[in-house]
Amino acid sequence: MKWVTYRSDQGDRVGLVQGDDVYALAPGAELIELVGRGADGLQAAGDSAVAHPHEVVRLADVTLRAPIPRPPSIRDSLCFLEHMRNCQEVMGVGRKLKDTWYAIPAFYFACPSTVLGPYEPVPIAPGSSWWDFELEIGAVIGVGGSDLTPDEAERSIIGYTIYNDWSARDLQMRESGLAIGQAKGKDSATTLGPYLVTPDELPRRDGRLTLSVEATVNGERVGRGNTDTMDWTFGEVISYASRGVELVPGDVFGSGTVPTCCLIEHFSLHDLPSFRGWLKPGDVVELRVQGLGEVRQTIVATPTPHRIAARHNPDATPPRHRVNPAKSPLPFTKGLHEIGPDVWAWLLPDGGLGWSNAGLVAGKGAALLVDTLFDLLLTGEMLDAMKPITDRNPLTHAVLTHANGDHTHGNQLLDDAVRIIAAADTAEQMHREIPPDMLAAVSLADMGPTLGPFMRERFGRFEFTGIQLRMPDTTFDRDLTLDIGGREVRVLNLGPAHTSADSVVHIPDAGVLFAGDLLFIGCTPIVWEGPIANWIAACDTMLALEAHTVVPGHGPITDADGIRAVRGYLTHVIDQADAAHAKGLPFREAAATVDLAEYATWLDPERIVVNIYQRYRELDPDLAALAQTDLLTLMAEWDTERGE
Numbered sequence: 001m002k003w004v005t006y007r008s009d010q011g012d013r014v015g016l017v018q019g020d021d022v023y024a025l026a027p028g029a030e031l032i033e034l035v036g037r038g039a040d041g042l043q044a045a046g047d048s049a050v051a052h053p054h055e056v057v058r059l060a061d062v063t064l065r066a067p068i069p070r071p072p073s074i075r076d077s078l079c080f081l082e083h084m085r086n087c088q089e090v091m092g093v094g095r096k097l098k099d100t101w102y103a104i105p106a107f108y109f110a111c112p113s114t115v116l117g118p119y120e121p122v123p124i125a126p127g128s129s130w131w132d133f134e135l136e137i138g139a140v141i142g143v144g145g146s147d148l149t150p151d152e153a154e155r156s157i158i159g160y161t162i163y164n165d166w167s168a169r170d171l172q173m174r175e176s177g178l179a180i181g182q183a184k185g186k187d188s189a190t191t192l193g194p195y196l197v198t199p200d201e202l203p204r205r206d207g208r209l210t211l212s213v214e215a216t217v218n219g220e221r222v223g224r225g226n227t228d229t230m231d232w233t234f235g236e237v238i239s240y241a242s243r244g245v246e247l248v249p250g251d252v253f254g255s256g257t258v259p260t261c262c263l264i265e266h267f268s269l270h271d272l273p274s275f276r277g278w279l280k281p282g283d284v285v286e287l288r289v290q291g292l293g294e295v296r297q298t299i300v301a302t303p304t305p306h307r308i309a310a311r312h313n314p315d316a317t318p319p320r321h322r323v324n325p326a327k328s329p330l331p332f333t334k335g336l337h338e339i340g341p342d343v344w345a346w347l348l349p350d351g352g353l354g355w356s357n358a359g360l361v362a363g364k365g366a367a368l369l370v371d372t373l374f375d376l377l378l379t380g381e382m383l384d385a386m387k388p389i390t391d392r393n394p395l396t397h398a399v400l401t402h403a404n405g406d407h408t409h410g411n412q413l414l415d416d417a418v419r420i421i422a423a424a425d426t427a428e429q430m431h432r433e434i435p436p437d438m439l440a441a442v443s444l445a446d447m448g449p450t451l452g453p454f455m456r457e458r459f460g461r462f463e464f465t466g467i468q469l470r471m472p473d474t475t476f477d478r479d480l481t482l483d484i485g486g487r488e489v490r491v492l493n494l495g496p497a498h499t500s501a502d503s504v505v506h507i508p509d510a511g512v513l514f515a516g517d518l519l520f521i522g523c524t525p526i527v528w529e530g531p532i533a534n535w536i537a538a539c540d541t542m543l544a545l546e547a548h549t550v551v552p553g554h555g556p557i558t559d560a561d562g563i564r565a566v567r568g569y570l571t572h573v574i575d576q577a578d579a580a581h582a583k584g585l586p587f588r589e590a591a592a593t594v595d596l597a598e599y600a601t602w603l604d605p606e607r608i609v610v611n612i613y614q615r616y617r618e619l620d621p622d623l624a625a626l627a628q629t630d631l632l633t634l635m636a637e638w639d640t641e642r643g644e
Helices: 031-035 038-051 081-090 099-103 150-155 169-176 234-241 376-390 409-413 424-430 451-459 532-544 560-582 587-593 597-601 605-619 628-642
Strands: 002-006 013-018 021-024 055-058 074-077 107-109 135-141 157-165 190-197 212-217 220-226 252-254 284-289 293-300 335-340 343-347 358-363 366-370 395-399 419-423 474-476 479-484 487-493 503-507 512-520 549-554
Touching (some): 013 038, 021 038, 081 099, 135 234, 157 284, 157 293, 234 252, 358 487, 424 474, 451 628, 532 605, 587 628
Parallel strands (some): 366 395
Antiparallel strands (some): 074 107, 212 284, 479 487
């Protein structure tokens, strides 16, 4: 038998599915009461429904709810140990499970009040950027009991349904450090449906259901498998759960995820570009299970949750004291600084990773923004501070100097009327950058004793939740001249250097140059793209512009001397790398023994590892390409050994 619960003008109705029709019982009947009658009682109710239906409706014409919309309890099991091995491997802790996994049929409690029907929209857990699905099978208890044997427990199952364990992976990983079980990472939604199918309808072997399953997102297959790969049976899990506990009709047990039928098993910190990404509003998830039907649901957004302030941790290691050593004609303080006639710089000390600068240029009745910031909080704060200016001269244009997230993540806060401009290669690279929700991994995933602390120190103060990339509206190749309320603004792409395209914004009438990340002042440049010689040439081009006020991408306001300092550093990198290469030193050894000379006091000196690596690749194109994660690991090791 296949039972359903569906909506009607008279409230929820219960019926038996026969072909394309539903044979409904009288109003007021509930499936939770029927399953409590046991297999014989449920069969009798079904026979009565077919013989004397209160109404017969087309299955396609009704809105299905979960078969039991509000179960007394929901326990989700972990019967497929391969799923756990896959998840552990993703998080970098290997595939070997602790002995306990083989000794105890584990389960945890889910939330009965957030059960969804098979076609209802699914709200993302508030505050989550890593929203995932998990294809499981749900077993529903009929006549319950306590202290059941595995055989008795198996016989207590009155039927099965598709079970989708929606999971907020970022919240789940953050809460795992508490070691007290699942919490907000798991209780936002559970899907049950479309049917409750009695055991006699389904094939099994050796006490296990043998049902083929498939999961897709937007029509693209994510995973497939078969339920006969369960390591623990439902009977064993239910028996364990019943020890000293009275199970009651309608209690639901999830099987745990059929291996590969979720997103997290396809996630890799070492190969982020291959990951399809976490679920976003508008995504459609379909789960199909042989004999149980299919569920199809659309993901929807939820409001930002109310903030709860963290408590002070008296045992936490205090952050390292970091002071940018560069001298500047203006105080290097956070906020808006007027640096020329109707030209402002927004500065973020200390200028290290993520702490980037931006700019504002006002003309008559119009204004141009140079870059946004690393997260929405920082960008919103900056735009609010600019409002006294932009209320008089509304933002009409924004120029992105390059593709890195600390200069682009805030784009979505710009009004739709603002025309966002970038070099064509910048726009293309934005599609390849690590998505903002992936950056949350640095504070959640186990990245090892060296890389983990390094990344948390560098990224941990930023909030990557809720960022939706807004791409440029207009692109250009090498140069572009804009009219901003009667003022000439020149945009020059001088890359590739730091990235695949690096643009500067020159305001000739003010003598101001926004250099983007072609300039790091008081902190170490990093050559993600190169060639280094092209970056040196870009410095020469910037010097030729003769701007007397220069705003770097990171660090305090500078002038031509600041450009010369960066040029000198890059030349020093070439000299050091070429000398080491001529001696036959591997690039790791070259980085470990490099003489930083006068540049040793600049912040983030560990970037020398990447810079020497890039120079070695210029000298030896056959040198193996390293993933960004590998380069970050090498920087973390250098930083740990040197002790900045």
